[in-house]
Amino acid sequence: MSGTEVLIHLLGGVALLLWGLRMVRTGVMRGYGGRLRQWMGRHFQSRLAGFFSGLGATLLLQSSTATTLMTAGFVRREVLAAPIALGVVLGADVGSTLVVQAMSFGISWFAPLFVFAGVVTFLTGGETRRRDLGRALLGLGLTLMSLKLIVAATEPLRESAAILGVLKALAGEPVLALVVGLALTWLAHSSVAVVLLILSMADAGLIGLPSALGLVLGANLGGTLPAVTVTFGTRDAARRVAVGNFAFRLAGCVVGVGFVAPVADFLGGLIADPGRAVATAHTAFNLTIAIVFLPLLGWAAGLLERLLSSDPRGEDPSQPKHLDPESLQAPALALSAAERETLRMGDAVETMLKDSLKVFVGDDRKLVAEVSKRDDVVDRLHEAIKIYLTKLSRETGFQSDEESRRSMEIIAYTTNLEHVGDIIDKNLMELADKKIKNHLRFSQEGLDDIVALHEEVLATLKLSLAVFMSGTPAMARKLLEEKVRFRERERAAADRHFERLRDNRPETIQTSSLHLDVLRDLKRINSHLAAAAYPILEQTGALRESRLVAED
Numbered sequence: 034m035s036g037t038e039v040l041i042h043l044l045g046g047v048a049l050l051l052w053g054l055r056m057v058r059t060g061v062m063r064g065y066g067g068r069l070r071q072w073m074g075r076h077f078q079s080r081l082a083g084f085f086s087g088l089g090a091t092l093l094l095q096s097s098t099a100t101t102l103m104t105a106g107f108v109r110r111e112v113l114a115a116p117i118a119l120g121v122v123l124g125a126d127v128g129s130t131l132v133v134q135a136m137s138f139g140i141s142w143f144a145p146l147f148v149f150a151g152v153v154t155f156l157t158g159g160e161t162r163r164r165d166l167g168r169a170l171l172g173l174g175l176t177l178m179s180l181k182l183i184v185a186a187t188e189p190l191r192e193s194a195a196i197l198g199v200l201k202a203l204a205g206e207p208v209l210a211l212v213v214g215l216a217l218t219w220l221a222h223s224s225v226a227v228v229l230l231i232l233s234m235a236d237a238g239l240i241g242l243p244s245a246l247g248l249v250l251g252a253n254l255g256g257t258l259p260a261v262t263v264t265f266g267t268r269d270a271a272r273r274v275a276v277g278n279f280a281f282r283l284a285g286c287v288v289g290v291g292f293v294a295p296v297a298d299f300l301g302g303l304i305a306d307p308g309r310a311v312a313t314a315h316t317a318f319n320l321t322i323a324i325v326f327l328p329l330l331g332w333a334a335g336l337l338e339r340l341l342s343s344d345p346r347g348e349d350p351s352q353p354k355h356l357d358p359e360s361l362q363a364p365a366l367a368l369s370a371a372e373r374e375t376l377r378m379g380d381a382v383e384t385m386l387k388d389s390l391k392v393f394v395g396d397d398r399k400l401v402a403e404v405s406k407r408d409d410v411v412d413r414l415h416e417a418i419k420i421y422l423t424k425l426s427r428e429t430g431f432q433s434d435e436e437s438r439r440s441m442e443i444i445a446y447t448t449n450l451e452h453v454g455d456i457i458d459k460n461l462m463e464l465a466d467k468k469i470k471n472h473l474r475f476s477q478e479g480l481d482d483i484v485a486l487h488e489e490v491l492a493t494l495k496l497s498l499a500v501f502m503s504g505t506p507a508m509a510r511k512l513l514e515e516k517v518r519f520r521e522r523e524r525a526a527a528d529r530h531f532e533r534l535r536d537n538r539p540e541t542i543q544t545s546s547l548h549l550d551v552l553r554d555l556k557r558i559n560s561h562l563a564a565a566a567y568p569i570l571e572q573t574g575a576l577r578e579s580r581l582v583a584e585d
Contacts, residue, residue: 056172064165214251224256
């Protein structure tokens with residue numbers, strides 16, 4: 034076999050390995066991600082319980098990175114304390130070694146069975162969790178097949194003097210081997226895949242045990258980098274979890290690199306199979322880190338908080354808190370994340386509404402600028418939610434028409450919230466600025482009407498958010514009934530304004546167009562908020578197709 038053929042076979046084997054692991058993770062997350070999160074949430078009472086939760090989750094997902102990012106999401110949402118979260122990632126690291134252990138037992142002959150079972154289950158599963166189970170089984174079969182392919186592809190390399198010379202150099206340079214292992218893991222974004230590759234090369238006799246152990250150390254350190262890069266640039270608690278995991282591994286590698294040679298000699302005399310020796314060393318390394326650091330997690334969490342404390346100016350409110358990338362593998366989880374982010378968007382709109390009234394009442398020009406900044410927050414959150422759900426639809430897809438419909442409802446509702454923000458910023462604040470510049474004052478009766486309508490809009494916003502989350506027809510009907518009542522009150526307020534005009538009230542004459550424009554904008558805002566009821570009532574057949582009266 035030529036060198037080019039060897040390279041092609043090796044690259045194909047590695048690609049199949051990465052794809053198989055991804056299919057397992059995707060199948061588990063799509064079909065069982067919600068239950069997995071609930072199970073993890075119930076077992077977060079202590080550091081030790083968190084450790085075993087992380088271990089179990091990683092055995093299912095076959096990715097410690099996925100478990101770490103999931104845990105970081107819990108911490109970001111303040112569901113999980115930092116010490117327990119660090120225990121979870123320690124468990125995830127040990128769990129990934131058990132995946133390697135299972136793969137190292139020479140069970141590649143199971144691969145065709147897993148592939149067959151996976152294909153049959155996938156094709157007969159319809160749109161159910163059975164289909165996702167089939168995807169996971171198929172991924173497991175492809176992973177086992179890839180290991181056999183990698184071993185076969187690397188066998189001819191034992192006859193290459195150049196390759197053997199390069200790999201032999203790693204035996205006497207554990208630091209260099211560590212760096213190479215780290216680089217490989219960074220490129221592959223999977224420490225499990227890289228350790229399995231190292232294991233296969235050791236089984237093929239391509240590398241000695243000292244080289245393999247150095248590479249494994251690098252793979253362990255490199256496996257923490259994806260979570261660090263995902264949280265890079267933030268200063269929240271989620272980043273501290275990722276950096277803490279990196280620090281634990283770094284400390285272990287600094288100490289472990291000096292013991293590569295004696296450990297290799299010890300394992301070589303104890304275990305005849307090089308692959309099993311590599312897997313054993315991998316597990317022992319992670320277990321040692323867990324045993325050392327589990328009692329110190331409280332201290333470690335405090336140190337990380339001091340070193341990576343939140344920005345004293347506060348976190349950027351325009352940055353999404355709940356749009357977890359890992360949740361995209363499970364549509365139900367992703368939709369739940371988008372709903373929670375929409376509630377944050379609603380909170381920002383509520384603040385804008387409250388501040389807008391303060392501007393009209395107190396002529397506070399500084400507050401006008403604050404409202405404008407808050408509108409930027411609303412715009413960015415809207416864009417982030419829209420991109421997140423579009424990515425969910427394009428890359429993962431939905432498991433039911435109900436999920437697809439809910440995605441469209443979220444996009445429609447956030448668009449209405451964004452329109453409300455624009456009306457407040459571009460219209461109401463422009464009117465307020467005009468009032469301040471020209472030193473205008475509403476009549477007391479006119480101001481009272483504006484305040485009353487404004488309070489009703491705030492109440493509508495709260496009801497609208499409740500309808501958006503609950504989806505109950507009764508609340509949706511109440512929301513539309515409130516819209517009708519608001520229209521009547523707005524019309525009555527306009528009529529009272531015209532009465533004051535007929536009475537030649539000076540303040541009313543000076544602020545007439547301003548007053549009517551404010552009423553109009555409040556009515557527009559109320560209509561956008563009430564739109565949350567339409568999808569729910571349309572689905573139940575409680576809406577007419579048109580408000581027009583049919584001609585005779």
